[in-house]
Amino acid sequence: MPSSRIPVAVLGATGSVGQRFISLLEHHPWFKVVALVASDRSVGQRYSDACRWVLNDPMPEYARDMVVVPAATDTVQAKIVFSALHNEIAKDLEPQFARAGAMVCSNASSYRRGEDVPLLLPEVNADHVQLVKQQRINRGWSGCIATNPNCTSTGLTVALKALDDAFRVRKVFAVSLQALSGAGYPGVSSLDIIDNVIPNIGGEEEKVEWEPLKMLGKYMDSKIQLAEIGISAHTNRVAVMDGHTVCASVEFAQPVSPEAAIQAMTSYEAPASARDLPSSPRPVIQVRVEADRPQPRLDRFTGKGMTTVVGRVRQDPLYHLKFVVLSHNTIRGAAGGSIYNAELLVNEGLL
Numbered sequence: 001m002p003s004s005r006i007p008v009a010v011l012g013a014t015g016s017v018g019q020r021f022i023s024l025l026e027h028h029p030w031f032k033v034v035a036l037v038a039s040d041r042s043v044g045q046r047y048s049d050a051c052r053w054v055l056n057d058p059m060p061e062y063a064r065d066m067v068v069v070p071a072a073t074d075t076v077q078a079k080i081v082f083s084a085l086h087n088e089i090a091k092d093l094e095p096q097f098a099r100a101g102a103m104v105c106s107n108a109s110s111y112r113r114g115e116d117v118p119l120l121l122p123e124v125n126a127d128h129v130q131l132v133k134q135q136r137i138n139r140g141w142s143g144c145i146a147t148n149p150n151c152t153s154t155g156l157t158v159a160l161k162a163l164d165d166a167f168r169v170r171k172v173f174a175v176s177l178q179a180l181s182g183a184g185y186p187g188v189s190s191l192d193i194i195d196n197v198i199p200n201i202g203g204e205e206e207k208v209e210w211e212p213l214k215m216l217g218k219y220m221d222s223k224i225q226l227a228e229i230g231i232s233a234h235t236n237r238v239a240v241m242d243g244h245t246v247c248a249s250v251e252f253a254q255p256v257s258p259e260a261a262i263q264a265m266t267s268y269e270a271p272a273s274a275r276d277l278p279s280s281p282r283p284v285i286q287v288r289v290e291a292d293r294p295q296p297r298l299d300r301f302t303g304k305g306m307t308t309v310v311g312r313v314r315q316d317p318l319y320h321l322k323f324v325v326l327s328h329n330t331i332r333g334a335a336g337g338s339i340y341n342a343e344l345l346v347n348e349g350l351l
């Protein structure tokens with residue numbers, strides 16, 4: 001635990017994920033928000049004027065009167081920079097902050113595939129954080145970029161990790177039902193989504209088919225060896241506010257009973273270094289036994305939105321098992337995940 005609160009900035013503070021950061025950082029024991037960054041549209045305005053607040057919890061008092069600043073490394077004096085920027089903007093801005101010495105914890109996909117960039121879910125692959133050392137050598141900067149995965153890969157990967165450790169996962173067929181907040185604000189037009197399902201989210205299927213392989217991969221010789229698992233994904237946007245659901249069928253090295261899978265997921269614990277951080281999910285996975293759970297409206301705030309909720313674990317006639325996974329997309333899948341990553345990096349002495 002740091003001796004005093006570490007100054008942090010939020011890039012993209014007015015957006016869907018940015019607002020979650022503002023809310024989750026309100027009472028954070030280690031971090032203190034010192035700068036809010038957004039586009040030229042918002043710069044110079046009070047946060048409460050620039051931001052159309054869409055969360056149920058009220059806008060935290062600390063943020064209301066802060067003046068939104070531009071994304072310049074000389075005006076943003078923060079050791080940790082949380083990025084909730086879109087990819088094209090993140091691609092340009094995040095290295096500038098890393099070069100200036102900041103630890104950038106990013107939600108964008110721009111650097112997720114970088115060989116020296118950790119793609120982190122601390123409860124899954126806390127050891128991958130060590131890639132930061134290689135990144136600093138390769139890129140000659142004193143800061144770093146650490147990323148979290150796309151919000152649909154998140155819950156699925158946590159569940160697969162528990163199962164892979166116990167039984168070796170070979171193949172996954174996954175269908176997502178993704179919440180509207182995942183498309184940012186204002187996101188999908190109401191006329192497009194009410195009474196509807198949109199069976200395509202640009203670039204999402206490729207992310208869900210690749211990102212879990214990196215996170216479930218092995219850290220060896222300062223590199224990640226991708227997991228040898230085949231994943232096929234369908235991704236859909238549905239009229240849910242928050243909480244991504246994924247229906248998955250999984251093939252293992254050998255048949256696995258639902259009872260054994262439930263036991264493996266229920267007893268799964270984060271690696272020791274990621275177990276007792278302020279944002280550690282408690283529990284990591286909750287398995288529901290009711291026939292009609294998990295449901296986004298009822299279950300998305302399990303473990304303050306950081307727990308992965310699994311249900312309907314049963315036999316699959318084609319693969320071995322099938323089940324449903326729910327994860328809060330802007331908490332565990334975005335802002336909460338980035339904050340958890342930052343806590344891990346700090347705890348490992350990498351700031």
Ligand SMILES: NC(=O)c1ccc[n+]([C@@H]2O[C@H](COP(=O)([O-])OP(=O)(O)OC[C@H]3O[C@@H](n4cnc5c(N)ncnc54)[C@H](OP(=O)(O)O)[C@@H]3O)[C@@H](O)[C@H]2O)c1
Pocket residue numbers: 011012013014015016017018037038039040041042043071083084085086087089107108109149150151181182183184185186329330333334
């Ligand atoms: N939503 C999710 O569930 C989720 C989950 C995981 C990852 N992500 C990723 O997180 C990132 C943010 O997504 P979002 O849904 O929060 O998007 P969003 O609601 O559209 O918000 C975008 C934010 O970026 C700011 N911005 C735009 N151009 C900028 C610039 N040139 N300089 C500085 N700030 C700029 C906007 O400020 P203004 O208000 O001033 O325009 C706004 O604050 C994306 O990369 C997304 O893929 C999202």
